[in-house]
Amino acid sequence: MTLEGDRILNKRNKVNAVIYFVVVCVMNIVAYPAIIAWTLAGIIFFPFGFVLWKILTGWEGDRIMRHFVWLYGRGWLCIMLPFVRFRREGFANNRIDLPCIAVINHLSFFDTYCMALLPVSNMAFTIRSWPFKMPWYAPFMRLANYLDLETIGWEGTLEAGSKILSKSALLLFFPEGHRSRDGQIQRFYSGPFKLAIETGIPIVPLCIVGTDRLLPPDRWWFMPSRVYLRALAPVSPKEFAGETAHVDLRRHVKKLMIENLEEMRKLQK
C-alpha cells in the first residue's frame, strides 16, 4: 500500500475511534438514568398494576409478579435498543412449550434482563443469594417466588422447583453458577439436570452471546453490542437412565451448548 493510502486508513481509523467513543459516552449518559427512572416507575406503579391485573385476570400473585418482571425486562430492551442489536432464534411459532427447565450460559449481570426476549412471561429464576441483597429488587423477586439456591440448597430447590413446574412455568437456571470471565463455558452444576430426571420435564438449552461485550464482570460502563439468543430443541430426560442419568444429561446438554455457542460467535463476527 502507498504512503498516501496508509495515511488515509489511519485517519479513517482515528475518526471511527472518536465516533465510537462518543457513542459509548452517549450510551452511558442516556441508558443508566433511563434504567434508574424505569426501575423507579416500576416500583411506584407496580402495586396499582398488581391489583388491576389480579382483578382482570385472577392470576396467582407469583405469576402476576413474573409477568411484570418480564414487562420490566421488555422496557429495558427498549431503552437499550438504540445501542444494542437484539436477535433471537429457535422459538418456533414464537412460543416455548411449558413446563420446561431452561438452562443458559452466563456472561453478564444483564443476561437476566435479556430473558425478556423469551416469548413467555411465567418464568421463575433460580439464583444465588447475592441478588436477593439488592433492596430495590429483592421484594419483587420474593413475590415472584424466585429460588435462592444458596439458602434452600439443592434439595430445597428440587422440591420448590417441582412445585413451580407443576404450574406450567419455565424454571430458569444458570448452571455455571457464576458469570464467565473469559467467555468460555464453565463447569455445570447438576441441580437442573437432577430436577429434569426426577420430574421428567424437558430441558431447553439457551445460548447467549454479546452480553459480555455489553457489560462483562468487572466493568461498570456499557458498550454497544450485538446480543444473540438462541433456543435449542428441548432435550427429554427420558432418554437418560441409570444412576448417572443426570451426569449424562448434563454432558449432553453442555456439549450442545458449546457447539452452538461456537457457531454463534462465528456468525457474530
Add this chain to the structure above:
Amino acid sequence: MTDQEIIDLINTALANEFELNIDDMLPGAILKDDLGLDSLDRVDMVIVLERAFNFKIREEEAIREIYTLRDIHNFVINKKRELK
C-alpha cells in the same frame, strides 16, 4: 478394597460428578480454592460418596470438617474400616 483403590474410586467419582480434571486431584487440593467445589457442591459430594461406597454419611458430623481432598480420602478409608 485397598486404600489406593478407595482413593482412585473417590477421585474418579468426584471427577465425573463435578467435571474435574483428574490431574488436578492432588491429595492436598483444597476443595473450595483448588477444585472450585463450593457450598452448593457439598450435598452432591455426599450423595456421590454414598452411591460409590454404598454407605450413609449425610448425618455424620465429620463431613463438616472436610476441607481438602485428603480429608475425603481419610474420611472414607476410616468409614470403610469401621464398617468391616
